Amino acid sequence: MNVELIFEKSDSGQNNYKLPEWKGPSSSIIPPGYIRTGINLPDCSEPAVVRHYNNLSKMNFGVDNGMYPLGSCTMKYNPKINERISGKKIYSSIHPFAGEESSQGVLRILFEFSEYLCRITGLGGFTLSPAAGSHGELTGVMVIKKYFESIGEKRSTILIPDSAHGTNPASVAMCGFNVKEVPSNSDGDVDFNKFMEMLDKDVAGMMLTCPNTLGLFDRNIIKIAEALHKNGSLFYGDGANLNALVGRVRFRDVGFDLMHINLHKTFSTPHGGGGPGSGPLGAADHLVKFLPVTIVIKDGERFGIDSDRPDSIGRVHSFYGNFSICLRAYIYIRMLGCDGLKDISDTAVLNANYLMSQLKNIFNLPINRKCMHEFILNDKGLPNGITTNDISKRILDYGFHSPTVYFPLLIHGAIMIEPTETESYESLQRFIDVMKTIRKECDAEPEKILGAPHNTPVKRVDTVLAAKKPVLKWGD
Amino acid sequence: MSKPDKGMNVPEDLLYTEDHEWIRVVDDKNGICGITDHAQNALGDIVFVEFLSNIVHSKIERRETVAVVESPKAASDVYSPAAGTIQTVNRKVEDTPELINQDPYGEGWLFKIEIAGKSSLENLLKPSEYLKLIKEG
Numbered sequence: 001m002n003v004e005l006i007f008e009k010s011d012s013g014q015n016n017y018k019l020p021e022w023k024g025p026s027s028s029i030i031p032p033g034y035i036r037t038g039i040n041l042p043d044c045s046e047p048a049v050v051r052h053y054n055n056l057s058k059m060n061f062g063v064d065n066g067m068y069p070l071g072s073c074t075m076k077y078n079p080k081i082n083e084r085i086s087g088k089k090i091y092s093s094i095h096p097f098a099g100e101e102s103s104q105g106v107l108r109i110l111f112e113f114s115e116y117l118c119r120i121t122g123l124g125g126f127t128l129s130p131a132a133g134s135h136g137e138l139t140g141v142m143v144i145k146k147y148f149e150s151i152g153e154k155r156s157t158i159l160i161p162d163s164a165h166g167t168n169p170a171s172v173a174m175c176g177f178n179v180k181e182v183p184s185n186s187d188g189d190v191d192f193n194k195f196m197e198m199l200d201k202d203v204a205g206m207m208l209t210c211p212n213t214l215g216l217f218d219r220n221i222i223k224i225a226e227a228l229h230k231n232g233s234l235f236y237g238d239g240a241n242l243n244a245l246v247g248r249v250r251f252r253d254v255g256f257d258l259m260h261i262n263l264h265k266t267f268s269t270p271h272g273g274g275g276p277g278s279g280p281l282g283a284a285d286h287l288v289k290f291l292p293v294t295i296v297i298k299d300g301e302r303f304g305i306d307s308d309r310p311d312s313i314g315r316v317h318s319f320y321g322n323f324s325i326c327l328r329a330y331i332y333i334r335m336l337g338c339d340g341l342k343d344i345s346d347t348a349v350l351n352a353n354y355l356m357s358q359l360k361n362i363f364n365l366p367i368n369r370k371c372m373h374e375f376i377l378n379d380k381g382l383p384n385g386i387t388t389n390d391i392s393k394r395i396l397d398y399g400f401h402s403p404t405v406y407f408p409l410l411i412h413g414a415i416m417i418e419p420t421e422t423e424s425y426e427s428l429q430r431f432i433d434v435m436k437t438i439r440k441e442c443d444a445e446p447e448k449i450l451g452a453p454h455n456t457p458v459k460r461v462d463t464v465l466a467a468k469k470p471v472l473k474w475g476d
Numbered sequence: 477m478s479k480p481d482k483g484m485n486v487p488e489d490l491l492y493t494e495d496h497e498w499i500r501v502v503d504d505k506n507g508i509c510g511i512t513d514h515a516q517n518a519l520g521d522i523v524f525v526e527f528l529s530n531i532v533h534s535k536i537e538r539r540e541t542v543a544v545v546e547s548p549k550a551a552s553d554v555y556s557p558a559a560g561t562i563q564t565v566n567r568k569v570e571d572t573p574e575l576i577n578q579d580p581y582g583e584g585w586l587f588k589i590e591i592a593g594k595s596s597l598e599n600l601l602k603p604s605e606y607l608k609l610i611k612e613g
């Protein structure tokens with residue numbers, strides 16, 4: 001289906017709405033070269049505009065339409081109360097220059113939110129400045145760098161397992177460290193012997209994603225932490241997947257010195273798409289002084305801002321990060337409480353393991369052990385040349401979003417499924433039934449799979465052509 | 477001889493790495509390198525090849541990155557199978573990356589290297605060993 005752009009629907013004389021002509025004096029401040037005489041807006045009638053956007057929205061698919069088991073992304077349902085509260089004028093109209101006196105409520109929320117994150121992770125302090133998980137990582141690696149400068153040691157290597165998030169090596173490289181990749185063993189844990197071989201006095205730290213991108217909890221994690229600390233290295237935890245462990249594992253106790261959290265995955269804030277996002281970074285007591293300015297503090301009953309932190313790495317975001325995102329996460333935590341937070345991770349892990357147990361006899365399961373919040377199937381053994389790509393397209397025909405495909409790269413033809421804790425037993429069951437049907441079609445009606453999707457507004461996209469000859473703008 | 481299965485072509489006259497690169501040792505000093513049939517098959521349609529800037533004439537270690545190949549599925553580093561000096565790279569694949577899919581051991585070669593010494597070819601996989609690796613993988 002080829003949908004015309006609103007500009008292509010434009011036809012002169014359709015829009016009869018006219019702004020009154022300006023009769024007052026003209027400002028001489030704007031240089032004539034910057035004054036536009038015409039604006040190239042589409043000329044469409046009001047009903048045409050309403051229909052255009054309504055029809056586009058009907059072609060969209062989001063978690064408010066159906067299950068969205070996109071592994072590694074945690075497309076959980078975000079409660080509407082988050083939007084209702086954060087959209088209120090008392091929050092949407094605040095200004096960062098309003099001053100401490102008139103911002104006590106906002107500062108209290110930020111302060112308490114940091115405290116909650118400290119309690120959840122066991123870490124000593126949090127910065128809410130980073131505007132995304134990847135930004136939190138970058139900030140964390142900057143802290144690592146600053147730490148070694150402060151103790152007068154020069155270390156230039158950071159170890160990253162091959163099952164880590166792809167942004168980890170990027171953060172490390174941007175801070176001038178060398179990346180060394182630690183291989184996984186066939187069970188999906190870090191290969192501990194290889195890790196020990198690589199651990200020397202040049203290693204500033206290791207970044208471990210926990211659970212890792214295979215959806216597994218690394219069973220060597222305590223041994224790794226001890227070995228790193230004995231070597232004088234720091235242990236960085238990529239907490240993007242905290243949704244599997246929130247309320248159940250306190251990561252400081254495990255040995256993490258630094259850890260960022262992608263708020264959207266655990267605490268139900270909107271997903272990226274250009275932002276705004278939020279990736280708070282926590283630090284153990286001995287590293288808190290290096291966190292970026294500014295930090296919200298509490299002095300007696302008053303809340304204030306502390307920017308006078310001489311050991312800080314500096315500022316990584318204007319003002320105090322993305323407040324409205326922190327607010328949504330704060331609402332979620334307050335709404336659920338301590339026991340509710342445990343339920344998040346329990347249910348996320350239970351849902352994933354239930355799906356895995358029901359699907360592992362239908363599709364190939366490359367790593368067969370209890371998973372955390374997500375698990376991986378692949379296309380090994382499928383008949384008629386059917387691949388992961390074909391399966392993912394056919395799933396769309398049944399009204400589900402497709403799982404993540406071809407990631408992580410460690411597993412050939414990966415189909416990565418993450419149901420999240422917000423799906424009911426009934427919706428999991430529907431997904432299982434659909435996967436069973438699709439597997440039967442692979443044998444009986446392969447053409448249905450190979451030609452999928454059939455029921456979506458846009459049929460199979462030529463990804464090769466799109467990559468080679470992308471059309472990125474309309475018109476000339 | 478029967479035609480090998482898709483992605484299973486492992487010519488007898490090459491040496492291989494665990495990361496799915498091949499090297500054809502022309503004489504004692506010079507080698508031609510690329511990615512294997514298995515690698516191109518796993519990646520699918522290759523849409524983009526980028527060599528590291530200033531890679532030609534630079535000295536590199538074994539397993540150092542020379543190029544990045546990209547398909548709709550993944551972007552993947554190509555490492556050098558041996559230590560040495562990069563002599564030239566195949567600019568043709570930058571414009572027509574599909575050559576790597578069509579002819580990974582011929583027209584789709586990636587770079588030529590002056591090998592640092594015979595010892596830098598140690599630990600490379602023989603065809604039978606590489607075939608075993610991809611069959612089990």
